[in-house]
Amino acid sequence: MPRIEVTLHGSLRRYAPGGSALTEVRVDEGMTLGGILELLGIARHSVSFGAVNGRKAAFDRVPCDGDKVAFFSPFSGG
């Protein structure tokens, strides 16, 4: 069962177990970024984009064991 380190940014933190920005999840083989969001109970529309190991990744990307995944909430002009 792959182990994935997930970081939730901005207002997404409230979905993290214990409210921590960083959480580790065990996922089924082949689970996509979109699947991880479902696992964490986060609606897709609450997320602007995901990243794997510091690079932007599509929601159908399947991360590997040990990968670092990040999800960002939507932003407006900075």
Next chain:
Amino acid sequence: MTSYAGKILRVDLGSKTYRLEPLNLEWARDYYGGKGLGYRYLASLIDGDTDPLSPQCPLVLMTGVSAGTVVPCSGKLAVITKSPATGTVLDCSIGGSFGSILKYAGYDGVIFTGRAQKPVYVYINDGKVEFRDAEGLWGKGASDTEMAIREELGARPPVLAIGPAGENLVPMACITSEFYRQAGRGGVGAVMGSKNLKAVAVNGTGKVNVPGISAFMADLKRLVKEDVLTDSNLWAQTDGTPALVEATNSAGILPTRNFQEGTFEAFENLTSSTLKGHRVGKKACHSCPLACGNYVEVNQARVEGPEYETLALVGSNCGISDLEAVVAFNAACDDLGLDTISAGGAMAFAMELAERGVHDLGFRFGDTTKYLEAPGLIARGEGIGAELGKGVKHLAEKYGGAEYAMHVKGLEFPAYEPRGSWGMGLAYATSDRGACHMRAWPVGDEALGNVNPFTIEGKAQLVIDGQHKNSIKFSLVLCDFWGSSNFETMAAVASGCLGRAITAQEMEKAGERIWNLGRLLNVKAGFRREHDVLPARVHDDPMPSGSAQGQVIPRDEFERMLSEYYSLRGWDHQGVPTASKLEGLGIDKDVAK
């Protein structure tokens, strides 16, 4: 009954006189307030040749229709003039409480013209306007100026102040309010300095009327719950703009070493998580439930910020990973009255000039020694600071390196790399005040969203939609961080404040009208297609790494995107609004000719 105060204050600094005039209700109907109404007043006062630093050039302060009410995110003030950095029209939005208190004093706006013989500050105290000696304040930083005025007046009125940069007419000088809030871009501080106007203070004890208060409050409660305090906006409260550092780094668009790269190896030193370890307080503007401001202290350096733009332009874009140095640079710029975006851009350009052996101005990527001396040199116009302060365009003309001089029309790039978000390139090129991230922000859909960032398809319309939305948003003077606001929510705000049913379609059309008026004023100043361009680096140098690796915006694709943009707008091939377009938008004939 409407929320307008119904009065405009005209101040002639040359004669130290003032007069009141009724708000032009016809213009207010079409342009609402803030940016749009400011542009309309500007159009009646300047022509294409007006020198931004001449006494004739007006400095306009304009409130929004909801200023002084409990409408969320409505505490800002619009500052409108002509830019000494670019020669274009210029509007900035400044946070704090000045706009609301100005409304309580009984004014929708203030128009300054002329030049005082000696430095003055103007105190607007309800119906009374005083011209006070500011010779003793001249040379002081913006913070000391605000403190001194508070002591002199024995009260705590909000103050707009310039630092030495504005006094010395530096084209990247800003206006500061409440110590840490800025009207930042395009040299508004230099326009104020050219008038010998050191500061403006306001005290207002009146009220703002809104029609149908019960329905108004019910609407607002719904909007706050359903559209403001939501996942789309709450990042501003939990993290503030530094949250963007990790996001843009992941998306490959964090400007690094003068936009040579889109990822920074030491980005973690500049993230929201790191800054939270140094956070010592929070701050909100008037009537804001989001409170995006963060007081940060790193050893001896303290500032409200740094905001994302500063972290990126003054940090990664200069190769600086030392957070304390970034905070210190930010604090110095705030007090001296300098725009950190343009200052960071100029520094980074100077660093690349040295790195390439083109010309050595004494600055190196990653070296904080001379870097920390730069804000003072720029603001006082001393030594190399006199050159840096004129900006990247000037530096490139004098020393070379035009192909990597990251500016549009003389305004330095903000912190989104367009090669990783092609629509952002079009937004920069067509912005009414030069390279700007606050006219349209397609990056939110592209690099930071799910729209393909590496195509021109659909981008012209995306940019147009954003420009219209932000034009009316900054005319109602709502904060950008009510990010989920749209034409419907803005129509609800405007309807509630003005007591008439205003539709989303009317909001959108007003946004288009305002954008076209801005373009028209720029066309009169000589701007055409040849000025709606990006630096060569964006077209020629593939991104070396990160999520945008290998990307450029090909020149022919950019030209197609620009042509589509003009066509969708109803402008000719040179980017000039056609007569039928202007007529259809109801832009006055005397302005349109």
